[in-house]
Amino acid sequence: MSPRTAHTRPSARVAPSIDVVILAPSGRSLMVLLERAPAKSRERWQLPWRPLKPDETIDEGAAKLARKTLGRTSTLVEQVAAFGDGKRHPSGGELSVAFLALIDAETGEAFEGEASWHAVDDLPPLPPRQRGMLEGVVASLRARLDQGPIAFHLLPQTFTLTQLQAIYELLLGRRLHKASFRRSLHAAWLVEPTDEWRTEGRGRPAQLFRYAPKKRRGGRRGVRFGV
Amino acid sequence: MSPRTAHTRPSARVAPSIDVVILAPSGRSLMVLLERAPAKSRERWQLPWRPLKPDETIDEGAAKLARKTLGRTSTLVEQVAAFGDGKRHPSGGELSVAFLALIDAETGEAFEGEASWHAVDDLPPLPPRQRGMLEGVVASLRARLDQGPIAFHLLPQTFTLTQLQAIYELLLGRRLHKASFRRSLHAAWLVEPTDEWRTEGRGRPAQLFRYAPKKRRGGRRGVRFGV
DNA sequence: GAAATAGTGTCTCTTAGACACTATTTC
DNA sequence: GAAATAGTGTCTAAGAGACACTATTTC
Numbered sequence: 001m002s003p004r005t006a007h008t009r010p011s012a013r014v015a016p017s018i019d020v021v022i023l024a025p026s027g028r029s030l031m032v033l034l035e036r037a038p039a040k041s042r043e044r045w046q047l048p049w050r051p052l053k054p055d056e057t058i059d060e061g062a063a064k065l066a067r068k069t070l071g072r073t074s075t076l077v078e079q080v081a082a083f084g085d086g087k088r089h090p091s092g093g094e095l096s097v098a099f100l101a102l103i104d105a106e107t108g109e110a111f112e113g114e115a116s117w118h119a120v121d122d123l124p125p126l127p128p129r130q131r132g133m134l135e136g137v138v139a140s141l142r143a144r145l146d147q148g149p150i151a152f153h154l155l156p157q158t159f160t161l162t163q164l165q166a167i168y169e170l171l172l173g174r175r176l177h178k179a180s181f182r183r184s185l186h187a188a189w190l191v192e193p194t195d196e197w198r199t200e201g202r203g204r205p206a207q208l209f210r211y212a213p214k215k216r217r218g219g220r221r222g223v224r225f226g227v
Numbered sequence: 228m229s230p231r232t233a234h235t236r237p238s239a240r241v242a243p244s245i246d247v248v249i250l251a252p253s254g255r256s257l258m259v260l261l262e263r264a265p266a267k268s269r270e271r272w273q274l275p276w277r278p279l280k281p282d283e284t285i286d287e288g289a290a291k292l293a294r295k296t297l298g299r300t301s302t303l304v305e306q307v308a309a310f311g312d313g314k315r316h317p318s319g320g321e322l323s324v325a326f327l328a329l330i331d332a333e334t335g336e337a338f339e340g341e342a343s344w345h346a347v348d349d350l351p352p353l354p355p356r357q358r359g360m361l362e363g364v365v366a367s368l369r370a371r372l373d374q375g376p377i378a379f380h381l382l383p384q385t386f387t388l389t390q391l392q393a394i395y396e397l398l399l400g401r402r403l404h405k406a407s408f409r410r411s412l413h414a415a416w417l418v419e420p421t422d423e424w425r426t427e428g429r430g431r432p433a434q435l436f437r438y439a440p441k442k443r444r445g446g447r448r449g450v451r452f453g454v
Numbered sequence: 455g456a457a458a459t460a461g462t463g464t465c466t467c468t469t470a471g472a473c474a475c476t477a478t479t480t481c
Numbered sequence: 482g483a484a485a486t487a488g489t490g491t492c493t494a495a496g497a498g499a500c501a502c503t504a505t506t507t508c
Contacts, residue, residue, distance in 0.1 A: 013240055013242065013281060015240065016243055016322055052311070052321065052322065054240060054321070056321075057311050057312050057313040057321070058309065058311035058312075058321075058322065059311075059312065079308060079309065080308075081306060081307075081308060081309070082285065082306060082308070082309035082324045084279070084284050084285035084286075084324070085284050085285070085286065086284040094279065094281070094284070094285075095243055095279065095285065095322075095324070097309045097311070097322070143371075143374055144370075145450075146450065146451035146452065147370055149452075160460085161460085161461090162459080162460075168450055172450070176449075176450060177449075177497070177498050177499080178460090178461085179461085179462070179463090179497095179498080179499090179500095180449050180496080180497050180498055180499095181449075181450060181497095182461080182462090183496075183497080184449055184450055184451075184452060184496080184497080185452060187495095187496085188452035190452050199506070199507090200459085201458085201459085201506090201507075202457070202458045202459070202506065202507045202508070203457085203458045203459025203460065203505075203506055203507075204458085204459055204460045204461080204504060204505035204506050205459090205460080205505070205506065206459080206460060206461090207460085207461090222403075222404075222407050222408075222411055222469075222470045222471080223372075223373065223395055223399070223403060223408060223411055223470095224373035224411075225373065225376075225411060225412060225415035225417050387487085388487085388488090389486080389487075404470070404471050404472075405487090405488080406470095406471080406472090406473095406488085406489070406490090407469080407470050407471055407472095408470095409488080409489090410469075410470080411469080411470080414469085426479070426480090427486085428479090428480075428485085428486090429479065429480045429481070429484070429485045429486070430478075430479055430480075430484085430485045430486025430487065431477060431478035431479050431485085431486055431487045431488080432478070432479065432486090432487080433486080433487055433488090434487085434488090449496075449497045449498080450497095
């Protein structure tokens with residue numbers, strides 16, 4: 001049922017790989033960090049990956065990989081899913097574990113290294129399993145947007161409400177109503193104002209906010225049946 | 228940071244394991260299917276598992292394992308997450324992939340085999356990694372309840388609305404309002420009535436419904452900020 | 455003053471939940 | 482008729498979206 005490439009070596013046991021999807025917002029796009037693939041590869045780009053070493057946990061391996069790629073400790077590294085669908089992966093192994101790391105726009109723009117940013121809507125060819133992993137990770141990110149404070153990982157410590165709304169619009173793929181957005185945000189007690197204001201070209205300056213969840217209101221909305 | 232058991236053999240590469248969490252509703256509890264562990268084990272019970280074989284995909288492996296355990300093809304087998312947290316697993320390996328299978332109550336009650344049902348709220352000791360896997364799978368199930376028609380996999384083909392509501396209450400862990408539940412269900416066009424009615428002891432007979440999603444209304448509620 | 459961006463007040467419509475009711479069965 | 486369960490009508494309150502407005506900046 002699942003496709004299988006011809007060149008897998010059936011009896012050689014290859015270590016599972018750890019692959020990391022590092023995302024940052026940029027303008028109206030979500031960007032992913034890709035590395036140049038080795039010269040012999042079919043594709044020119046790949047997700048950063050490494051084999052799972054025998055005496056480390058996958059979380060340790062992923063943290064090391066993200067750190068090596070980014071040159072710093074990232075905000076969030078979180079396991080998403082395992083992929084062992086028979087599609088081709090640079091490791092030659094059967095199993096890969098996908099991790100997600102989120103970087104804020106400022107840090108993303110400042111990044112300089114071996115890897116470079118690509119819009120997730122307009123990607124170069126990737127090894128097939130990595131392509132699936134990237135799509136799976138982004139889909140899971142979108143699905144979990146309302147389950148936790150994911151969006152704040154894509155912003156600097158302080159931010160304007162317009163910036164925050166732009167992140168939600170980016171991840172949800174649709175425009176949001178400004179007044180409604182701010183009302184729900186206020187009701188959720190997730191952010192608090194700082195006493196700083198940011199002037200950006202023309203227009204009234206915007207107040208800066210920080211992420212500071214206060215209480216958890218009993219979020220008892222009714223049952224929402226599957227989309 | 229993560230605990231590591233002393234008995235892992237650092238250089239022996241052990242195949243990743245595939246573990247299945249098979250769930251069925253029973254009364255007011257979610258039940259999971261556990262197998263007797265081999266005599267030498269620390270715990271007496273374990274989740275059904277098997278090593279990933281070199282030339283199969285994880286989905287194939289999980290499907291075979293579920294079929295072997297249940298003696299039939301299960302309704303839903305779906306990968307949830309990988310666990311490689313350094314905790315002990317019967318396989319001795321570092322990495323395990325968790326799968327979820329959902330069985331309806333009638334099929335669950337009819338099941339007879341090597342394994343037996345245990346309430347997820349009242350479990351015997353399990354190998355530590357499997358304990359984490361089970362909790363992770365159940366948490367993910369609850370979190371994804373409103374993303375897809377999960378609840379219907381826990382019911383027979385036709386069911387009463389009271390049964391359906393009981394499944395949602397079981398998974399959400401709270402009581403729901405009858406009239407509201409039915410109104411939202413009607414608005415979501417997920418079920419259609421059959422012309423059968425079920426009499427169960429006293430009380431007015433209940434109409435049987437079947438899962439028959441009609442249209443997808445633009446489920447455009449506002450942003451819900453993380454709980 | 456014009457243009458641009460930030461932020462708010464009010465109205466409407468949808469819907470979750472409470473409450474109370476009717477309907478149909480067994481005992 | 483009593484008890485039990487199924488199913489519905491109406492009211493209220495919360496909140497999402499539309500619209501229009503005010504506020505503060507640069508040019």
